[in-house]
Amino acid sequence: MNYAYALVLLALTAAAGLFAWQQHRLQKLRASVEASAVELQRLQQSCALLAPAGVVERLFSDGLESIAEHKVFTAMFTDLVGYTALAERLDPKTLAGVLNGYFQLVSDSVAEHRGRVGTFLGDGILVFFGALEPNPWQCDDAAQAALAIRAALERYNAELERAGLPRIAVGVGIHRGPGLAGLIGSRDRREYTVVGPTLNLAARVQALTREHGRDILLTESVREQLDPRFELMPMPAVPVKGIAEPVVTYAVLGGREGRARMKAEG
């Protein structure tokens, strides 16, 4: 009889031990699943710093090769005017602070108008509209973003002046045309960008801002698609490197709201 009790006790102890062991394993498994999920999320967040968010999502779900398409898009190129002089006047830490403030204001203005920052090129920023998602309003968005950069820069310059730092100026060039949008690069390193002459012309138009003494210039192909309520001023056609015909550009003076307000006020 005692043996039977002992056996039952032994069986119960073994069952309890097995249960505890299983619970322990389950807990470990749960912890490991949670850790993987957190790690995956952290990885996605880190990747989002390196490429536009939509690209990261597609990369995770569809794979590397899926991201390459011919698109008609609008490229915006912004560049800091007088960076070399600024770099000579400021110590590296202050210069980095000023630059980060400028990058942030451009990124925020662009995001507000559905643009995607493609690349930071030194003190220049390459922005795309309609490269990742279809965007029939891409030219209006680009012009609005450029005006938002202008307004944000005004506020930033006031901050810089209060801190005893020099004001900064930005030149913005906008052009619309075809290009190959995708993850481009070597086997070891790729980035989401757009390749093609559209990009080169946007950069050249940005360079023309100094020649024309205007902060925002856009090309004829943008003007054709632009809301006529934007206030534009035609600039004289000038030859640019790599383009056969002289390039006609338009300075953006004001937004459509301004024109509508002026009209309402008579």
Added chain:
Amino acid sequence: MASPLLNVSWDQCLLEPAPDRQAEATLRRETGAAPGWVRYFLSCPWLPRAAIRLGIDNKLLVHLDFPTVDLIALVVSQEHSCRYCYAVTRMQLRILGMSEERMQQLEQRLASGDLEPRAAAAARFARRMSRSTPLVTSQDLEPMRAAGYGDAEIREIAFVVACIAFFNRICTIPALPPQSWEQLADRWFARLFRPLLARSMRGMRKRGQPALFARPPEGPFAGLLRQFEGSPIGPVLASALEDLWASPILSRHCKALMFAVVGRGLGCERSREEVARVLEADGLPPVDAERILAHLGGPGLDADETALLAFARDTIWYEPIQIQRRARELRERLSAAQFVEALGVVALANSLCRLCAALPPPP
């Protein structure tokens, strides 16, 4: 651990639930139900009515099995970062007997694409259709056919995606509070009464029976509706659309323009053609309509209508916190009824335009 969408930033709710006994009784009489969430939308009667009738558990699906429906609901809600709908689907699966471990495994398999071929094909299509960058085409249906889905099942899959996209928008845009759903399955009473709750939930999930239109569909999207001939989905979509156009809260031409903006933004030619007819019938010449749609503003539009068109455009692709911020700005300039109707219009427009693209008309 709960929903992986827990970290998605979510604003304070933009709508006040407004209990209205009479309206709820009417709704119950018309649809057979008046769940608590309808109180957010009662100021625009057609929206709660359409939302209840479009409930995918509600006798709409004849061919598709519910596990596939749940999978699609998870995928689409994840794509739209809809914490509310994701939490509801997750809670349903937990109550129906899926353990937290199995739930997490399913979520991991969804993230890595490690699913059995039929489920993988449906999930991939659901992701493509809800993302729509670019729009789905008939070619996107081929992997599902290869995985063994028939045409009727594919139509239902596309409808489920559109339906979840609709719910995602009416929940995410006004930031309906997801917290109670996110915690519900782990509450003591839910654990205690899980078998009972599961039983009642299974009882509510009813398969549909073939149904006929009360009268042949007319007006915008009639072609799309005819593609659901014989399915209970067709009459439900038709009545939602009829109610939307008949509602007097926002003007008919403003609603048509909002539809057109969504269609244009998505690049859906068929939707543009469907809505163009409404605009023309409403007295807006095609040239003026084109001018308005090309730049989301123009002659003949007041400030509220211009804001509504910009809002319609914002609802095509969005981050929850951004669209909630923009919706708050819109809410401040409109009445509750106008805001709720605008919500319903953009939600239905996004769903139908995506559905139009996914189900091209038969040759």
